[in-house]
Amino acid sequence: MEEPEMRQRRKYIQAMSARMRQVADFVPPCKVIADVGCDHGYVSIYLLHEKRAEHAIAIEVREGPLLRVEEHCRLAGLTRQMECRLSDGLERIAPGEVDCVIIAGMGGMLMVDILERGNQRGVLPEYMVLQPQSDIDKVRIYLQQLGYGILQEAFINDKEKYYTVMQVRRGYEEPAYTETEAIYGRYLLEDRNPVLYQYLQREYENQEMLEARLKLKLNAAPTDKLRERMKLLEYERMLNRQARAYYREPPLPKAIMNGAIH
Numbered sequence: 001m002e003e004p005e006m007r008q009r010r011k012y013i014q015a016m017s018a019r020m021r022q023v024a025d026f027v028p029p030c031k032v033i034a035d036v037g038c039d040h041g042y043v044s045i046y047l048l049h050e051k052r053a054e055h056a057i058a059i060e061v062r063e064g065p066l067l068r069v070e071e072h073c074r075l076a077g078l079t080r081q082m083e084c085r086l087s088d089g090l091e092r093i094a095p096g097e098v099d100c101v102i103i104a105g106m107g108g109m110l111m112v113d114i115l116e117r118g119n120q121r122g123v124l125p126e127y128m129v130l131q132p133q134s135d136i137d138k139v140r141i142y143l144q145q146l147g148y149g150i151l152q153e154a155f156i157n158d159k160e161k162y163y164t165v166m167q168v169r170r171g172y173e174e175p176a177y178t179e180t181e182a183i184y185g186r187y188l189l190e191d192r193n194p195v196l197y198q199y200l201q202r203e204y205e206n207q208e209m210l211e212a213r214l215k216l217k218l219n220a221a222p223t224d225k226l227r228e229r230m231k232l233l234e235y236e237r238m239l240n241r242q243a244r245a246y247y248r249e250p251p252l253p254k255a256i257m258n259g260a261i262h
Contacts, residue, residue, distance in 0.1 A: 003077070004075075005075065005076055005078075006077070008076050008077075009045055009049050009077070012041075012042050012072060012076060013045065013046050013049065015040075015042060016043070016046060017158055018158040018159075019104075019105075019131065019165070020046075020104070021046075022154050022156055022163070022165045023043055023102060023104045023129055023165055024046050024047055024052075026129045026152055026165055026167040027043075027047055027053070027100055027129050027167075028127055028167070030052075030053055030127070031055060032054065032055045032056070032057065032097065032098045033053045033055075033056050033098060033099065033100045033102060034057040034059060034093055034097075034098040034100075034102065035056065035057070035058050035059060035102040035104075036087075036089055036090065036102065037060065037061070037105060038059055038102075039065070039069075039105065040068065040069065040072060041058045041069035041072045042072075043102060043104070044056035044057075044058045044082055045072065045073070045076050048078055048081050048082060053100075054081070055081055055082070055083070056081065056082045057082075057083050057085050057093070057098065058073070058082060058083070058085065059085050059087045059092075059093075060084075060086065060087075061087065061088050062086075066085075066086050089113075089114035089117060089118065090114060090117065090123050093118070093123045094123065095121070095122045096123075097123070098125050099125050099127065100126075100127040100128065100129065101118075101124065101125055101127075101129075102128070103128070103129075103130050103131070104131035105133060106132070106133060107132065107135065108133065108134045108135030111130060111132050112135075112138060112142045115128075115142070116142075119146060124170070125170075126170050126171075127167065127168070127170075128167075128168050129165070129166070129167050129168075130143075130165070130166050130168065131164065131165045132164065133163075136164050136183070136185075137179075137182035137183045140166075140177060140181075140182050140185070141177060141182055144176070146170075147171065148168040148169060148171075149168060149171075149172030149173060149174040150166050150167070150168050150172075150174065150187060151167045151168060151172060152166065152167040152187075153165070153166045153185050153187050153188055154166075155185065155188050155193050155196045156195060157199075162195070162199050164185060180239050180242040183243075184196065184200070184239075184243045189246040190246070192246060192247055196243075197244070197247050200240060200243050200244050200247075201244075203240055204237070204240050204241075207233060207236060207237050210233060211233055214226060214233065215230075
């Protein structure tokens, strides 16, 4: 008969969303991972159960959510392998303590702030798995400035919401991004990612509807604010067209650059 702890682990793993599973799948085998803003702790539990990590540090900034993670850890029988730590980002991570950092499900600028503070303290590891909810272009550009390059990138539709997940590595050099590449993802575009194309088509249709509404408002009562919004929309549509233009050509072979496959 299966042990209660094992049944509980499987229950938590089955509860993982497609977004969480993609985040976990991008974590390379390692000794110690730190999951910042770990929510229920499911990713850490999954990685330990699958023996992809030997030890996990599940981090929350508030005590209430951390107590919930501690309970999940106890029920899953992982108290020896999984530490639940109250910390503001990476503030309570020591230099060299972890091999991979996971930060998922938070805004891009908050993510940049956490990474910057971690970088100043010298605690960022060689590998990170990141899933920003917004300002993804700013995250990509900041990572380049920080000396990290994207090894793998996924774009998924999870319950009609779109998410970008990236695996990055320090010391991996990439050419500077164009604005279109920073917004939509260079390797997603080069690989002709089908989910990204779906997103681009929906974005294009929404832009067309917005343009029609703005034109009606401009005809009825033109204002400088409306003109500026129309000008911005035209620029956004241009970026969308540039991204969709990638799909007019056959997919590129898997790009092999500096020894890494995207």
